[in-house]
Amino acid sequence: MSRPFINLNAGDPDVEAPKCVTDAVLDALKKGGRWTHYAGSEIPQRFREAVVDYYKTFGPEYKPENVIPTAGSSAALYVALATILERGDEVLLFEPSYSGHYRLLGNMGVKMSIAPLKKGTGFHTDLDILEEYVNPETKAVLVCNPNNPTGTVFTERELRGIGEIASDHDMVIFSDEIYLHFIYDDNKFTSTASLDGLQDRTLNIMSFSKTFSMTGYRLGYVIAPDRYVEKATTVAAMTAPRPATFVYAGGTAALRKGMPYVEERRLAYDERRKYFCDAVNDIEGLGCRRFEGAFYAWFDMGSLGMSSVDFVNGLMEQENVRVRPGKLFGLNTDDHVRVPLVQPVPVLKEAAERIERFVESL
């Protein structure tokens, strides 16, 4: 294959972390001493304080103890889920959803009740039927806001509706908010914990991976309400990988000084979104709306009469472009394909042209 490979598989940003982060981490490494030994209490404490100040900008107020640092949000997800759930419990979640959510729950032996985010509602919840997905064993609901792969930014009304069901059935809410800064057009991010009465039943799952392009640093955290702090802290200490000591320096710098960088990234993703979604939407046989949040194009190829896996394999074979089949994101999602917009516009333009050529060849 002579054409250069275009990798649009994982949601791994194409740029480096902000300079304030690399400077802080390099500085910590050069200093050595406490920065290159076990973290102790002071360094994580400063990080926790930065998280508390940061998250306050979305409404809810926490104490540093409510923040449990982890090695990425993959570990944060595990800590949050393992704090609340036992084998045989059930969780309500939505489809399409991030494949890691299904994988983790499946491996923990947790049952899943899966409510659809339908194309017809722009991948939003149908609150009128949502309660039908709740059973006596349903202990919690997992919301990914904004959602990977559909980009759904849950409205305040939706979150209140989900919160009401959670309160009526005494369910915990897991709120995976790792894309919260990437919101476009008139959409607005609402912190679930900021809504009346929900802070006490919400565990936030947070990450530096996407916000600050820090996937390889492995830094994330859980924010747990008071009643779950002790258990979550124990679960994290006993089972989950924790951040490297010098990485805390990068995280604290990111939260204190990195916000202009985040807005630059948001604008770049917005430009890519407008270009790529419209370009794919113009291809005969495909449909792609501009998504509301996160950074994934989620396009409909159902009219082609083939599975998403065959589409993705064919595109790779003929055009050397790697994207991810919708099948991985749910049980009824084989008619879509996911494309993370983690390449600049000229590369996305080349990718869209190759996708068009592939579709025309069918």
Ligand SMILES: Cc1ncc(COP(=O)(O)O)c(C=O)c1O
């Ligand atoms: C919704 C969601 N949650 C969690 C993660 C895990 O990210 P990390 O472990 O890098 O923080 C991802 C990664 O793509 C994701 O999309």
